[in-house]
Amino acid sequence: xxxxxxxxTIMGSCFLVYKVSTSLFxxxxxxxxxxxxxxxxxxxxxxxxxxxxxxxxxNSMKKFIIMVSLSALLFALxxxxxxxxxxxxxxxxxxxxxxxxxxxxxxxxEAETGIPVNVIDGGAxxxxxxxxxxxxDTSADVLIIxxxxxxxxxxxxxxxxxxxxxxxxxxxxxxxxxxxxxWFGLTKRARVLVYHPERVNGEALSTYxxxxxxxxxxxxxxxxxxxxxxxxxxxxxxxxxxxxxxxxFARGLVANFARTPSGNDRDQAKAVVQGIADIAIMNTYYIGxxxxxxxxxxxxxxDTVEVFFPNQDTTGTHINVSAAGVTKHASNVEGAIQxxxxxxxxxxxxxxxxxxxxxxxxxxxxxxxxxxxxxxxKPQAINLSVLGEHATKATIIMDEEGWE
Ligand code: FE
Numbered sequence: 001x002x003x004x005x006x007x008x009t010i011m012g013s014c015f016l017v018y019k020v021s022t023s024l025f026x027x028x029x030x031x032x033x034x035x036x037x038x039x040x041x042x043x044x045x046x047x048x049x050x051x052x053x054x055x056x057x058x059n060s061m062k063k064f065i066i067m068v069s070l071s072a073l074l075f076a077l078x079x080x081x082x083x084x085x086x087x088x089x090x091x092x093x094x095x096x097x098x099x100x101x102x103x104x105x106x107x108x109x110e111a112e113t114g115i116p117v118n119v120i121d122g123g124a125x126x127x128x129x130x131x132x133x134x135x136x137d138t139s140a141d142v143l144i145i146x147x148x149x150x151x152x153x154x155x156x157x158x159x160x161x162x163x164x165x166x167x168x169x170x171x172x173x174x175x176x177x178x179x180x181x182x183w184f185g186l187t188k189r190a191r192v193l194v195y196h197p198e199r200v201n202g203e204a205l206s207t208y209x210x211x212x213x214x215x216x217x218x219x220x221x222x223x224x225x226x227x228x229x230x231x232x233x234x235x236x237x238x239x240x241x242x243x244x245x246x247x248x249f250a251r252g253l254v255a256n257f258a259r260t261p262s263g264n265d266r267d268q269a270k271a272v273v274q275g276i277a278d279i280a281i282m283n284t285y286y287i288g289x290x291x292x293x294x295x296x297x298x299x300x301x302x303d304t305v306e307v308f309f310p311n312q313d314t315t316g317t318h319i320n321v322s323a324a325g326v327t328k329h330a331s332n333v334e335g336a337i338q339x340x341x342x343x344x345x346x347x348x349x350x351x352x353x354x355x356x357x358x359x360x361x362x363x364x365x366x367x368x369x370x371x372x373x374x375x376x377x378k379p380q381a382i383n384l385s386v387l388g389e390h391a392t393k394a395t396i397i398m399d400e401e402g403w404e
Contacts, residue, residue, distance in 0.1 A: 090116040095144040099355035141330035152388020160325035171344035185321030187358035193308040212252020222281040225398035234394035250401040288357025309377035316380040
């Protein structure tokens, strides 16, 4: 009787482990086949498994232990191959963007190339710091963030690498990519004047510099000088008009502020509608975002204000970009370059730009109808790489002129 009980226990255990092993093997085979696309490996595993099952018929504990050990070994082996292969094939994006339409684009890229895309969201500075802290161990292959000033920060901290790509060179105009090819602009935004049409005659507006005139005293709002958008605006003036005139602009603008700078770009447009100020300096895409906001007041603000592109007869309106760079320690450089090339292409550009009401950098692609309704405009003719180079000087000047 004892002998029978013993045999039943052994057979039960065999059956249980056999079931678990079978299911593990099926999953492994499916994964290996999917990711590695090597049917030969799959067949070797199946043969080993069948051979093992046949041997198992004796039900001896010894054979059973061999089977389990073999299973564990194969599991470890194929598991390692799977991990290595997956990290080589996939790409990981550190992105400041988090739009649903981006995911649709990434899925399209996956379908076209077979390269899986993992996305890690975060604030721009947070992602730059994380990239720096992770060093060689980072999982990031691509960094996508806004503002050339910030991309310069990532470049100067040695977090990106130079890329040679004829596709990127032809899709992206030279002034919207780094001079050493460490980053590539994907979308453009203009830093414009937004005004209340009942209190400001659009005809009376002309240039950024003209806002320093006495007639605009107490009527201007913009955010603080710690904000990268204003630092880049000032950096562009240093490049175009030199330090002294840039300083004159900062001094004159501060003298005409309606309030101590506070809030984000949307808050500046709101201040105009609330009657705190008449003119705000802000980025174009916030008008589009407010127009589609769930907050009724934001929609009212976007419907009320008018957009003005300054310096059309002189040096052009200030432009900045959202851009992407291949990280210094990317494990899939080729995949990363392919990904940025894909985003710069005609197929992806309008969707990528429209997600945030920005202008496509690829000149073959039309902007969103809202942006078209504002008309064409002349942008500043500078290479955006200089914005980062003048950023420190810009900050010092704003600070010295009392721009809080
Ligand atoms: Fe923004």
